[in-house]
Amino acid sequence: xxxxxxxxxxxxxxxxxxxxxxxxxxxxxxxxxxxxxxxxxxxxxxxxxxxxxxxxxxxxxxxxxxxxxxxxxxxxxxxxxxxxxxxxxxxxxxxxxxxxxxxxxxxxxxxxxxxxxxxxxxxxxxxxxxxxxxxxxxxxxxxxxxxxxxxxxxxxxxxxxxxxxxxxxxxxxxxxxxxxxxxxxxxxxxxxxxxxxxxxxxxxxxxxxxxxxxxxxxxxxxxxxxxxxxxxxxxxxxxxxxxxxxxxxxxxxxxxxxxxxxxxxxxxxxxxxxxxxxx
Amino acid sequence: xxxxxxxxxxxxxxxxxxxxxxxxxxxxxxxxxxxxxxxxxxxxxxxxxxxxxxxxxxxxxxxxxxxxxxxxxxxxxxxxxxxxxxxxxxxxxxxxxxxxxxxxxxxxxxxxxxxxxxxxxxxxxxxxxxxxxxxxxxxxxxxxxxxxxxxxxxxxxxxxxxxxxxxxxxxxxxxxxxxxxxxxxxxxxxxxxxxxxxxxxx
Numbered sequence: 001x002x003x004x005x006x007x008x009x010x011x012x013x014x015x016x017x018x019x020x021x022x023x024x025x026x027x028x029x030x031x032x033x034x035x036x037x038x039x040x041x042x043x044x045x046x047x048x049x050x051x052x053x054x055x056x057x058x059x060x061x062x063x064x065x066x067x068x069x070x071x072x073x074x075x076x077x078x079x080x081x082x083x084x085x086x087x088x089x090x091x092x093x094x095x096x097x098x099x100x101x102x103x104x105x106x107x108x109x110x111x112x113x114x115x116x117x118x119x120x121x122x123x124x125x126x127x128x129x130x131x132x133x134x135x136x137x138x139x140x141x142x143x144x145x146x147x148x149x150x151x152x153x154x155x156x157x158x159x160x161x162x163x164x165x166x167x168x169x170x171x172x173x174x175x176x177x178x179x180x181x182x183x184x185x186x187x188x189x190x191x192x193x194x195x196x197x198x199x200x201x202x203x204x205x206x207x208x209x210x211x212x213x214x215x216x217x218x219x220x221x222x223x224x225x226x227x228x229x230x231x232x233x234x235x236x237x238x239x240x241x242x243x244x245x246x247x248x249x250x251x252x253x254x255x256x257x258x259x260x261x262x263x264x265x266x267x268x269x270x271x272x273x274x275x276x277x278x279x
Numbered sequence: 280x281x282x283x284x285x286x287x288x289x290x291x292x293x294x295x296x297x298x299x300x301x302x303x304x305x306x307x308x309x310x311x312x313x314x315x316x317x318x319x320x321x322x323x324x325x326x327x328x329x330x331x332x333x334x335x336x337x338x339x340x341x342x343x344x345x346x347x348x349x350x351x352x353x354x355x356x357x358x359x360x361x362x363x364x365x366x367x368x369x370x371x372x373x374x375x376x377x378x379x380x381x382x383x384x385x386x387x388x389x390x391x392x393x394x395x396x397x398x399x400x401x402x403x404x405x406x407x408x409x410x411x412x413x414x415x416x417x418x419x420x421x422x423x424x425x426x427x428x429x430x431x432x433x434x435x436x437x438x439x440x441x442x443x444x445x446x447x448x449x450x451x452x453x454x455x456x457x458x459x460x461x462x463x464x465x466x467x468x469x470x471x472x473x474x475x476x477x478x479x480x481x
Contacts, residue, residue, distance in 0.1 A: 094409075094410050094411050098374065098415065099332075099333075099372075099415060100332070100372060100374025100375075100415045101374060101377075101380045103372055103373070103431050104372075104373050104374065104384070104431070104433070105380060105383055105384055107430060107431060107432055108429045108430055108431055109372060109425050109429045109430075109431045118380075118383075120374075120377060120396065120413075121377075121379045122377070122379030122380050122381075122382050123379070139333070139336055139342065139372065140333060140336055140337050140340075141331070141332075141333025141334055142333070144334065144353075144354060144355035145354075145355065146354065146356065147337070147355055162353065162355075175327075176327045176353070177327050177411050177412065178411070179353065180414055180415075181331065181332055181333045181414070190427065191342055191426075191429075192427070194343070194368075194424060195341040195343040195368065196340060196341050197336070197340045197341060197342070228337055229337075229340075260383050260384060263382060263383045263386070263387055264383045266387065267379070267382060267383065
């Protein structure tokens with residue numbers, strides 16, 4: 001578990017509380033701390049502006065709306081993290097990530113650059129526009145309270161993906177009902193001998209990243225917890241950021257790679273028209 | 280000798296739902312062969328606890344379900360166990376067909392065809408559930424092999440006339456079935472057919 005989730009304040013945290021209290025008591029205007037200033041520093045990717053960035057501690061969770069055209073980048077900083085993600089249509093939250101349709105429509109159970117991430121409504125939540133790893137699992141799922149209790153019976157503070165998702169979506173007023181089967185990034189799971197699952201071990205290197213371009217306004221929930229088949233069990237921090245990607249051209253490969261993709265984007269564009277996000 | 284509490288022939292293409300008490304068994308018979316039966320399970324007392332394909336796969340570290348497989352919930356508990364099976368592999372990955380996915384897979388004009396998700400939605404209204412409760416399901420008698428490179432396709436089923444699968448409830452559950460109406464791929468041999476549903480008391 002990361003330092004941030006140990007539950008015991010460090011000397012630095014106690015000192016920071018005292019400093020903030022002193023400022024609040026004395027000064028009318030609160031200044032940005034050094035940490036805040038770092039977050040606010042404008043930075044870019046490929047000349048495009050980074051809108052948000054956060055380090056998500058091992059065992060932690062995050063939820064956020066990624067607007068259509070923005071790109072969510074997940075960085076596997078240590079190479080050993082296996083963040084799990086679910087996604088909802090932010091404008092119509094009954095529409096959600098559907099791993100079955102994502103596999104079935106693309107005739108493949110594995111994800112990688114150029115693949116689309118589908119909802120159950122025949123529409124595209126995300127296009128995978130960059131991927132330096134190539135191993136992402138949507139077959140074996142993520143941890144639950146039951147699986148973590150079985151694996152770490154002594155560690156009552158260890159988090160699990162399902163409860164993290166409930167927490168992350170709870171911030172937006174949703175709950176257990178909205179937690180659906182997920183995608184675990186930077187995780188290699190193969191189907192062998194026709195049916196059995198094999199964990200492929202270290203498939204990711206430090207700094208690997210995946211770029212997910214939102215094709216509608218997407219509410220993402222992310223749990224930075226260990227994949228249940230990951231023998232390492234490590235939970236290192238990852239970096240997540242959202243940047244304003246370049247507008248997708250009509251001949252964008254995500255849209256034109258196959259006729260299924262073309263039809264899915266017809267459906268997706270039609271939804272954007274319905275909510276007034278596209279003329 | 281276990282008592283039979285229900286024994287019906289269920290028509291092609293239609294949905295069905297029924298409670299199954301802890302210890303009761305439901306047998307689904309593929310009467311004519313190669314008929315996908317899309318199935319979802321719910322905790323009868325708390326239907327937000329429901330069948331979860333990934334937890335089921337995770338619990339047995341394999342994608343096909345057969346005799347002995349525990350059908351797991353999103354909370355990591357067994358809703359039911361497969362107590363008998365004459366087929367040997369049933370699909371966990373493909374999920375249900377829908378009007379919307381049919382438009383993407385087969386053509387925009389396919390939206391008006393009959394589909395499993397529409398069947399579920401129709402059945403759920405009378406059970407106090409809604410679209411939010413529909414998740415990835417089991418497809419009994421459907422054959423979806425995954426190759427080493429991840430390639431996945433719905434291929435001809437291996438079930439024959441009279442093949443059956445039986446589940447035994449591990450808690451009080453509600454079973455939702457869509458007797459799949461899909462005619463655009465081989466999951467029903469391009470010809471949806473009736474099934475027999477039998478419930479045995481514990």
